[in-house]
Amino acid sequence: MATPNAHAVVTASGYERWSHCTAAPRYEEGFPERETSVYALEGTLAHSVCELYGRKYFTPMSTRKFNAELKKLKADKLWQDEMVKTAEFYRDFLKEKSNEFGAMPYTSFEVRVDLSDYIPDGFGTCDCVMIGGDTLRITDYKHGKGVPVSSINNGQMRLYALGALKMFAPIYGDTIKRVCTAIVQPRITEDVTEEWLTVDELKAWGEQIKPKAQAAYFGMGTFCAGEWCRFCRGNAQCRARAEYYAGFDKFVGADIQGRMTEAEMIVREQAECMGAPGIPPILSDAEIGELLIEAQGLADWLNDLQEYARDAILEGREIPGWKVVEGRQVRAFKDADKALEIMRGEGYDDAILYDRKPKTLAQLEKLTGKKRFAEIMEGQIEWPPGKPTLVTEDDKRDPYRPTGPHEFAGVADE
Ligand code: SF4
Structure with a gap:
């Protein structure tokens, strides 16, 4: 600790x-x-x-x-x-x-x-x-x-x-x-x-x-962004992290209000065509592999930026192009017991008003403790195959071996 x-x-x-x-x-x-x-x-x-x-x-x-x-x-x-x-x-x-x-x-x-x-x-x-x-x-x-x-x-x-x-x-x-x-x-x-x-x-x-x-x-360090940025106190505002994920260096010289330089417009137009000469328009599998590695912390970075901007606006600062609004409202009973009583008055009994569902395996295990649970549930637990899941190659688990032609449907990311 x-x-x-x-x-x-x-x-x-x-x-x-x-x-x-x-x-x-x-x-x-x-x-x-x-x-x-x-x-x-x-x-x-x-x-x-x-x-x-x-x-x-x-x-x-x-x-x-x-x-x-x-x-x-x-x-x-x-x-x-x-x-x-x-x-x-x-x-x-x-x-x-x-x-x-x-x-x-x-x-x-x-x-x-x-x-x-x-x-x-x-x-x-x-x-x-x-x-x-x-x-x-x-x-x-x-x-x-x-x-x-x-x-x-x-x-x-x-x-x-x-x-x-x-x-x-x-x-x-x-x-x-x-x-x-x-x-x-x-x-x-x-x-x-x-x-x-x-x-x-x-x-x-x-x-x-x-x-x-x-x-x-001694303050002689160099910036280097990666998954370790997650717990850094200044991660939302860190330029090194932004460059790592967004390649901001490509926009050097661009008008920060959104206008682009002539050279950038040309680059953009080229990109809008089928790729620059000599560069195939389709990403190769090797490039996709690299992009997946680089993009791993992207969602965290975006969350940190959003959180930072929301807090800044709530503190009265301006983040150009953004505002804070009230989220979607969800209806709720002022008094749930009273509401259910009214429904009973309408002739609905508890079997209809309540869903009865068993606790999960993990919740039941928590009740007895792992050791006792293993004893009393011997023969009652099975391990259905997990969904094919995409992970980096250094993951310790063995590669997934499909058993049928449709096995890859619904691959999950982790
Ligand atoms: S957010 Fe910036 S300063 Fe913090 S660890 Fe990442 S690169 Fe380093």
Whole structure:
């Protein structure tokens, strides 16, 4: 879990962004902090529950203290019963891993580590650190259920591991030879990704990212847009991102009010014909493949631009060519109970007034917990084939093998 700190410039949690776009950290300073979303607050609460369950198992804690702490967490308005199940999963994973050490490992939670050997002024917080024999194990809990996060090649996790190595070096010296980083994300999958590296490999990686971290910190970076722009504070207004997606450099010299230069008109007319001489009018499959890769973040970029423009107009600024209107109105009952009573008075009974539909598999599983659900539903669950789905070739799944001539109808994008 990243430690919030208003003064951190180059952060471990932002590694994915600044390792690609070294200009981002200083550029972002010109934009206000984003409001903490309700999802982030839920995540913080879920982390506290995980930590409590972890401490209960690995450190001396009376049941009374545990219950009192849990009661406090349950009083939070964002509390969800599911948090107990995810915390139990996290604790059980740690328990299982601790059993793999020859003797009970040293285990600590919410460990703040110094990353300044690699990132100027850098620091971070490891959710759980375990040390035993020649192994250091770092485990991170993620509560999000939108995007799966892997610990493989995960710069944030590697940085935390480097910080933990430094912190515990005075006690363990050179006895630690191997490092394992793991990410537990039980709301998406029960499979926990792990990356094993030797300490030498990890330190060599750390040396190699130092120049980027320094460039990012000292404002010597270069802009580079890509999917990592998604969480950048200034992403809507970033020119590098606009050029990446819209090729704005083609319009250099054009009148920004919409008039085009003569040269651009000629280019446009040529484009309106069947392509410029020597350029085939039809895109090749190779070009479509490249365009699909380049266009992957296009929808996100458009959403960010729309959100920015809407907020700007609501704040009283002008975005030429755009205005904000009231969205489509949808009729609603002032009092749904009263409305249904009126319908009953008209002779319609509840069997007609209500749709009765079963909860989904996932909702039912949530009621019992995954383990119990697997026991009681043995033989009741099938896996119908998924729709053919377009993904990039680095996706781990095997290529789809059609079984009939019409199998490709209705291909979905992901
Ligand atoms: S939006 Fe993208 S390109 Fe622009 S500064 Fe942020 S990360 Fe860099």
